[in-house]
Amino acid sequence: MLLSYLPILIYMVIAAGLVGLIVLLSELLGKKKHFPSKDMPYECGMDPIGDARSRYHVRFYVIAMFFIVFDVEAIFLYPWGVVFKQLGWFGFVEMAIFIFVLVVGLVYVWGKGALEWE
Amino acid sequence: MSLTIPTFSLASIGPWLTLSVAAIAILVWDALSKERPAAVPAVSLAALVIAAVQSLTLLGKKGTDFAGMVYVDGFTALAYLILILGAALTIFLSWRYLEEYGKNLSEYYALLLFATTGMMIMVAGAHLIMIFLGLEVMSIAVYVLAGFLREDLKSNEAAMKYLVLGAFSSAILLFGMALIYGAAGGTLYLNELAKKLAVTKAVTQPLILLGLGLIVVGFGFKVAAVPFHMWTPDVYEGAPTSVTAYMAVAVKAAAVATFLRVLYVSFPGFAADWTWLLWGLAVATMTLGNVVAIAQTNIKRMLAYSSIAHAGYLLVGLVAANQLAAVGILYYLLAYTLMNIGAFAAILLVSRQQDRYLNIYDYCGLGRQHPGLAAAMSVFMFALAGMPPTAGFVGKLYIFAAAVQAGYIWLVILAVMNSLVSVYYYLRITVLMYMRPAEADLGPVSFTPAVTATLAATALAVVLVGIFPGWFYDLAAASVKIFSL
Amino acid sequence: MEYLFYSLAAVALISGALVVFQTHPLRSALWLIVNFFAVAGLYLLAHAEFIAAIQIIVYAGAIMVLFLFVIMLLNLRQPEEELARPRLGLKIAGITVAVLSAVLIGMGLAKVVLKPVTELPVGLGNTESVARLLFTDYLLPFEVTSVLLLVAIVGSVVLAKAKLR
Numbered sequence: 001m002l003l004s005y006l007p008i009l010i011y012m013v014i015a016a017g018l019v020g021l022i023v024l025l026s027e028l029l030g031k032k033k034h035f036p037s038k039d040m041p042y043e044c045g046m047d048p049i050g051d052a053r054s055r056y057h058v059r060f061y062v063i064a065m066f067f068i069v070f071d072v073e074a075i076f077l078y079p080w081g082v083v084f085k086q087l088g089w090f091g092f093v094e095m096a097i098f099i100f101v102l103v104v105g106l107v108y109v110w111g112k113g114a115l116e117w118e
Numbered sequence: 119m120s121l122t123i124p125t126f127s128l129a130s131i132g133p134w135l136t137l138s139v140a141a142i143a144i145l146v147w148d149a150l151s152k153e154r155p156a157a158v159p160a161v162s163l164a165a166l167v168i169a170a171v172q173s174l175t176l177l178g179k180k181g182t183d184f185a186g187m188v189y190v191d192g193f194t195a196l197a198y199l200i201l202i203l204g205a206a207l208t209i210f211l212s213w214r215y216l217e218e219y220g221k222n223l224s225e226y227y228a229l230l231l232f233a234t235t236g237m238m239i240m241v242a243g244a245h246l247i248m249i250f251l252g253l254e255v256m257s258i259a260v261y262v263l264a265g266f267l268r269e270d271l272k273s274n275e276a277a278m279k280y281l282v283l284g285a286f287s288s289a290i291l292l293f294g295m296a297l298i299y300g301a302a303g304g305t306l307y308l309n310e311l312a313k314k315l316a317v318t319k320a321v322t323q324p325l326i327l328l329g330l331g332l333i334v335v336g337f338g339f340k341v342a343a344v345p346f347h348m349w350t351p352d353v354y355e356g357a358p359t360s361v362t363a364y365m366a367v368a369v370k371a372a373a374v375a376t377f378l379r380v381l382y383v384s385f386p387g388f389a390a391d392w393t394w395l396l397w398g399l400a401v402a403t404m405t406l407g408n409v410v411a412i413a414q415t416n417i418k419r420m421l422a423y424s425s426i427a428h429a430g431y432l433l434v435g436l437v438a439a440n441q442l443a444a445v446g447i448l449y450y451l452l453a454y455t456l457m458n459i460g461a462f463a464a465i466l467l468v469s470r471q472q473d474r475y476l477n478i479y480d481y482c483g484l485g486r487q488h489p490g491l492a493a494a495m496s497v498f499m500f501a502l503a504g505m506p507p508t509a510g511f512v513g514k515l516y517i518f519a520a521a522v523q524a525g526y527i528w529l530v531i532l533a534v535m536n537s538l539v540s541v542y543y544y545l546r547i548t549v550l551m552y553m554r555p556a557e558a559d560l561g562p563v564s565f566t567p568a569v570t571a572t573l574a575a576t577a578l579a580v581v582l583v584g585i586f587p588g589w590f591y592d593l594a595a596a597s598v599k600i601f602s603l
Numbered sequence: 604m605e606y607l608f609y610s611l612a613a614v615a616l617i618s619g620a621l622v623v624f625q626t627h628p629l630r631s632a633l634w635l636i637v638n639f640f641a642v643a644g645l646y647l648l649a650h651a652e653f654i655a656a657i658q659i660i661v662y663a664g665a666i667m668v669l670f671l672f673v674i675m676l677l678n679l680r681q682p683e684e685e686l687a688r689p690r691l692g693l694k695i696a697g698i699t700v701a702v703l704s705a706v707l708i709g710m711g712l713a714k715v716v717l718k719p720v721t722e723l724p725v726g727l728g729n730t731e732s733v734a735r736l737l738f739t740d741y742l743l744p745f746e747v748t749s750v751l752l753l754v755a756i757v758g759s760v761v762l763a764k765a766k767l768r
Contacts, residue, residue, distance in 0.1 A: 002604075005647065056675040058763055064669040065759040069752045071665040075657055076745070079734030086121050091738050094745070101749035104142050105756040111149025114760045121739050131743070138750055145757065185740040225761050232754045239747060251747045255754055262758035277762070297708075324710040 062114060073102050130183035130190045131242075132172035133198050134235050140165030141231035148224035155224060159213045162227040166206045166234075173198040177593070180600065186307055188242045189379075192597030193448075197241040197375040200451050204368035205234040207459040210572040211466055212360040218472050219267055219358075226266060230364070233259035237372035241379070246295045246306040249376055253291070253340070257284050260369060264357040276356030283339070283349045291336025297329030298384075311384040327391060333380065334395060340373035341429045344402040354422035359473060362418060363462035366425045367455040374432050378447060381436060382601045389439060396437045397529060404430030404536040412543045417465055417476050420543060421458070424502060427540060428454055431517060434533050438520040444598035446516030449590055453509035453583060457501040460576030463569050464495040475560055481547055483556025488563055492551045494577040501580045503544040504537050509584040516591075608648050615641035628674045632667065639663040653730045 041048050080087075080095050087094070109115060128135065140161060147155050176195040183190050208230065216222040232255060239252030261284060265277025299306055302314040315326055339346040354362045381392060407427030414420035428450075435447040468484065468491070469475045485492040501510035514537065521530045583590065618637040625631040639662045646655035689697075737745055 002647070056672060058676060060672045061669070061676060062759055062763045064665075064672045065763075066756065068661070068665040068669055069756050071661055072752060073749075075661060076737075076748075078656075079653065079730050079737055082731045083121065083734040083738060086735075087123075087738055090123050094738055094742055097746055098749045101142065101746075101753050102756075104146055105753045108145045108149045109756060109760060111146075112760055112764060114764050121735055123739055124742070126743075142753070145753075184743040187741075187743045223761075225757055228757060229754070229761070232750065232757075235750065236754075245744070247741070247744050248747070251744055251751060255747065255751050258751070258754050258758055262761050265762055268762065324707050325712070328704065328707045 059117070066109065069105070070102070073099075124185035126184045129172070129175070130188060132175070133169035133202070134238050134242075136165050136169045136172060137231045137235045137238070141228040141235070144224050144228045144231070148228075154222070158224045158227045159209055162209055162231055163206060165231060166202050166209070170199060170202045173202065177597070182244050187245050187248050188239075189244045190242075191600050192593070193375075193379070193444075193600060194242045196448055196594060196597050197371070197451075198238055200371050200375075200448070200455055201234055201237050201241070201368050203452070204364065204371060204455045204459065205230060207455070207463075207572055207576065208360055208364040208368070210568045211363060211459070211463055214566045214568060215358065215360050215466055216266075219270075221267060226263065229259040229263050233263065233364075234368065237368060240372050241375045243376065244308050246298070246308070246311075246380075249380070250288075250292060250295065252372075253376075254288065256369065256372060257288060257340075260361075260365060263361045264353060264365070266361065267358050270356075272356035273358060274356075276353040279349050280353045280357075287336050287339035287346065290332050290339075294329045294332025294334075294336060297325055297332065301325040301329060308380060308383045312386060315385070316387045326388065330385060330388060330392060331395070334392065334399075337373055337377040337380075338399060341370050341377065341432065342403075342426050343399050343429050343433060344406045344426065347403070347406070347426045347429075350426055351419050351422040354425065355416060355418045359418065359462060359466055359469070362421075363459050366421065366462075367458050370425065370429060370432075371451040371455065374429075374436075374447060374451060378436060378444060379601075382439065382444070382603060386602070393437050393439065396433050397526070400430050400433035400437055400529065401532050402430075403427070403433060404533060408536045408539040408543075411540070414543070415478050417478050417481075417547075420478065421461060421465075424540070424544075425458070427536065428502075430536070431514060431533060434521050434526075434529055435517040437526060437529060438517070438524040440520055440524050440603050441595070441598055441601070442516060442523055443520035444601055444603070445591060445594040446513065446520050448594040448598070449509075449516055449587065450513035452590060453501070453513040453580070456576045456579045456583065457498045457508070457510055460494065460573060460580060461498040461502065463573040463576065464491060464498065466569055467491055467563050467565065467573065468495075470561055470563065478547060478550060479557060480560060481550045482554040483551070485552035487556065491563065491565075491573070494573050495551065496548045497577045497580055499544040499547050501584070503541045505541075507581065507584050509580050509587070512584050512587045604648070608645070611641050611644040611648070614638075615645065628677075629671075632670050632674060635670070636663055636667055639667070650729070653733045656730075 043049070076098065077095075080091065084091060144155075144158055144161060148158070173195045176190055176198070177192050179190045179192070179195075181190055182188060188194075209227065212226065212230075213222050216226060236252045236255030236257070236259060239255060240249055241252075243249035243252055261277055261281045264280050265273050267273035295306070298311065298315075301318060302311050303318055305311060305314055318326075335346060339349075342350045354366065357365065385392060404427050407423050407425075407430055411420050411423035411427065414423060432447055432450060435443045435450065437443075438446075465476070468480060481495075484495070497508065501508035504510045504514040506512075514533075518530045518533060521533070615638055618634045618641060621634040622631045622638060625634065639658060643655045643658040643663075646652070646658060
């Protein structure tokens with residue numbers, strides 16, 4: 001049972017190992033020469049302006065909230081898909097109601113202009 | 119493998135469907151129209167009326183539906199009706215008040231209906247998952263309502279405090295449910311819990327007790343019982359006045375009714391453990407609420423502490439744990455809904471515009487200037503203090519009688535002493551209204567039809583329900599037979 | 604199997620502690636991701652595959668994004684003045700509560716007669732068996748969830764939208 005996850009584990013190990021290897025190799029093989037203008041943060045080739053740690057606008061928060069809500073909605077689609085055939089039309093109606101309520105949310109958000117980048 | 123799809127009847131959850139469909143319709147309507155739809159309060163009220171009629175049809179029933187997820191019985195129906203009454207009266211108080219702030223938005227009514235739906239899900243929940251979902255639907259809607267006046271700092275503070283502490287209490291409740299789930303060996307149905315916990319009692323006792331304790335904390339927060347009351351004064355003061363009224367009556371009613379069902383149905387085998395716990399909570403809640411209320415000069419804060427004290431009286435009923443106590447709690451919730459909404463209607467009128475006058479000394483001389491308003495306010499103060507012939511008196515009588523019947527003499531003595539303390543700060547308002555001249559001219563009171571009608575109707579109802587408690591007593595007594603107490 | 608469990612549990616506990624002990628909120632958030640993954644691994648070991656997937660998709664994905672946004676919304680600079688240390692009374696209270704509940708839970712667990720579970724039923728927590736319950740017996744909670752999500756959407760618009768007409 002658990003063994004079927006072995007490929008994922010191997011994949012994760014290889015991915016992490018590859019990243020580590022690349023970083024390590026560039027650290028070992030690369031030449032290191034520091035001078036002030038090179039150590040400066042890169043900002044389109046010109047001198048950096050202001051502080052990198054600026055505040056994000058609150059509208060990002062709204063977008064993230066919507067992302068969570070619709071992400072949770074999507075989660076429910078996976079198990080539904082698995083038993084879709086056995087549930088038949090009953091399951092279809094169930095999911096249709098669920099999706100309808102959330103589409104109302106989308107209509108509301110859209111109609112209120114909450115998706116606009118004001 | 120084929121699946122067995124459970125049979126169900128949509129009529130069992132009729133009131134939920136009506137309210138949530140109405141709320142959804144309001145949202146879509148608002149989002150699709152250019153102007154603010156003016157008929158939203160009327161639509162919400164109509165939905166509440168339909169839901170009330172649907173609840174009436176559930177009165178005589180007994181049993182569960184939706185694969186044992188919801189209770190369909192008289193107790194649920196009566197709780198529905200009390201919640202619907204609270205929500206409807208709140209709407210009457212709302213639109214003019216929100217208009218003053220330029221905030222009479224459709225979302226307010228949609229959230230109010232959603233919150234009421236959540237409360238219904240809670241009180242009808244026959245499965246801890248349902249109860250938790252209902253609690254969350256209610257809580258999230260009420261968090262937002264508390265912060266509805268976004269430009270107002272106090273409203274923001276109220277929403278923030280309520281959200282952070284409320285989320286914490288929800289988590290505690292959920293943790294308690296999880297422990298109970300584990301201790302019972304994997305069930306969350308309220309009636310099965312009682313059986314399974316009885317079997318596994320000896321083995322997992324500490325786990326069950328911890329789970330039960332956490333559940334008590336979670337509900338204690340929602341009913342504002344000491345020591346989980348810290349949020350109450352600030353949130354009640356900062357929230358829009360109409361929302362404060364709603365929180366005080368409906369949130370408390372839903373939480374108490376659900377708490378009652380969970381304790382009586384799932385944990386009768388542990389009555390010895392939770393009664394002493396609730397005994398302590400009840401005494402602490404009554405005493406702190408009443409004593410601190412004396413020191414308040416802001417009327418909303420005073421009613422916040424009064425609401426804490428009333429939570430204490432309701433806990434006395436929970437401790438008593440007999441048929442009369444369940445009846446008393448239902449009656450008390452009805453009475454409290456009427457008298458507290460009435461008191462808030464009076465507060466709205468006296469505060470003139472935008473909550474300008476909330477100090478208790480702003481009530482000086484009201485008896486001469488506006489005799490009708492002062493008389494109604496006096497009725498509510500008498501009722502909250504528990505004096506005959508009001509509904510507040512009969513409610514306390516039932517609950518205290520139930521506690522005496524169950525043998526908690528000392529608890530009743532303490533409760534009666536607390537009631538005497540409470541007379542002081544309730545009657546102080548009456549004294550100020552009639553015995554003191556007005557300190558300054560606060561400007562004319564604008565008697566808007568909706569609020570005035572609410573004031574008059576609740577004042578009348580508080581007296582009538584107090585003089586004729588029999589019909590409700592019979593209804594409630596028949597409905598609480600489902601609890602084997 | 605057992606070693607896997609203990610090592611994942613150790614990672615979860617240590618990363619959880621590191622979340623609490625960081626002074627910089629962003630570092631806390633990053634350790635929290637490690638914690639989420641370790642817990643997801645524990646779910647896998649308990650044959651709760653669906654929950655494990657949710658743990659990654661919703662928690663490590665969506666909720667983490669929200670956390671990071673909220674941290675960025677607030678100021679990211681190191682606090683100039685030293686953070687207010689919790690008072691001694693609070694510390695004592697916190698430790699007492701933690702110890703007491705640990706003792707209570709421990710006592711509860713110690714009394715439970717642990718039966719060696721040889722093998723859990725096949726597919727106990729996989730997506731299909733979750734689905735079989737979710738869409739039949741639990742259909743009502745499932746639909747109520749959609750209402751809960753809708754309320755959350757409306758709530759976030761009401762509180763965070765700049766100009767609500």
